[in-house]
Amino acid sequence: MTPHAWLGEPVDARGSFGPERAALLELLRSVEPGQWRRTALPGWSVRDVAAHLLGDDYARLAWMRDGHDTGAAPRPGEAFEAFIHRSNREWVEASRRISPPMLVETLELTGGHVARMWARSDLHAVGRPVSWAGADPAPLWLDCARDLTEYWTHRQQIRAALGRATEGTPPAPPVPPVVLDTFMRALPHTLADVSAPAGTRVRVVVDDQAELAWTVRAASGGGWEMEHRLPAAADPAAQVELDAATAWRLCVRAIGPAQARSRARLRGERRLAEAVCRMVSIIY
Template structure:
């Protein structure tokens, strides 16, 4: 099997922060209250959640201060989801007291500190938190950082969509998000039976997308770079960038995405890719 190289995302954090601040500073009072794809959260709520991500990481991981203890079993996916959902809801509710101006100021200050902290981490050292949605119980820091990138990317993209902003669907910014999300494909297929050597191809259209191959090995599914698989795909899944990012972050359900996806070959085998979820939830 060909090795999958790590995903480099750290250089793009300052770019995301700059684009976020530019967008938020351009909003009208009505824009801040617009609904988003993040369920019951408004634009202001999503911005507050992004701030929470900065402050929580600095407090917990940089400073070693948790405030509220994490689950007793940090490897329990369900326990971690409950823990994070409670923290998220409590913070967003309290942050509704903050003005947009205060949110912007805090995002500007904490974003730079947050990126500086990530830059201090050894990318090959074990991360404090595993990337649970990829099925890992221990992750390296480079994957933890990439996971954080997907969080910042998709929540900011939700704001762009809500207010008609320019969005983040560029090759520079979207491709790292996409590559990170697709590291969860083997976990999404963990219960899918197929003969050894079976290949599933996932294609995201346009120059900002790409092609990925998932290959069935003896005891697991393995993500391989294009051209490494020795057999023709048994199933092909093609998504637009707009459908892909929303599907992987719960903005679209698998049923909704199926109506917009192109499925070739073994449809049942291909449909498993529509259950890839690259967030904790």
């Protein structure tokens, strides 16, 4: 088995960074002066979320393009998740002197650099850890796709703060399949502590967007692995059916597992289906 084969077929998100940044810039240019202070996340305004994305751009370009890796580091004994949250908070607080117009101008500049960097990247190289997928290190294709989902998720949070429909909720566009596909790579890690006989299959279906589906299988050596193509004769032991809006909100913890279960249709072995509803695809 090739390294990281349990994560399934690679997701190629490289071509999505340019369009995603264009959508963000269009959104930010429509923000009225009084709307920049609206709450987008607990403790963060619309302006703060935009500044956070700029920090993401700078950090990725510094490390991956420029080989500059002397930024913030965990303190002794500091958990990785706590370090990420702290460094994000410190950046946002330090950047509050940057005006919204300057943020938008700079995001246009750095967004172009990020899109060109990813376009030239080798998806089979080694990337940084993706903790929610249990991959340390992660293949670069997952590291890349994870970055795209972060940009996309924060744009949805800004849309919601402005009172606009988020993607997956009409009249907004559908959730991009590449975003859902990336989020679902958390499935093997989500089920890691769930025991089942080798060959047991669990399927997740997003039923309002062209019947997108993902299957994980209990591996013979333990753990779970992605199996994108469910054999025709292989009925899953459990299946979770949900709409795209519920799926992405669960994965970024905009809703919790209990709310996701109440919205989803759970079929087959209950404990397996309920375990799927614990899935999270962000550092949480």
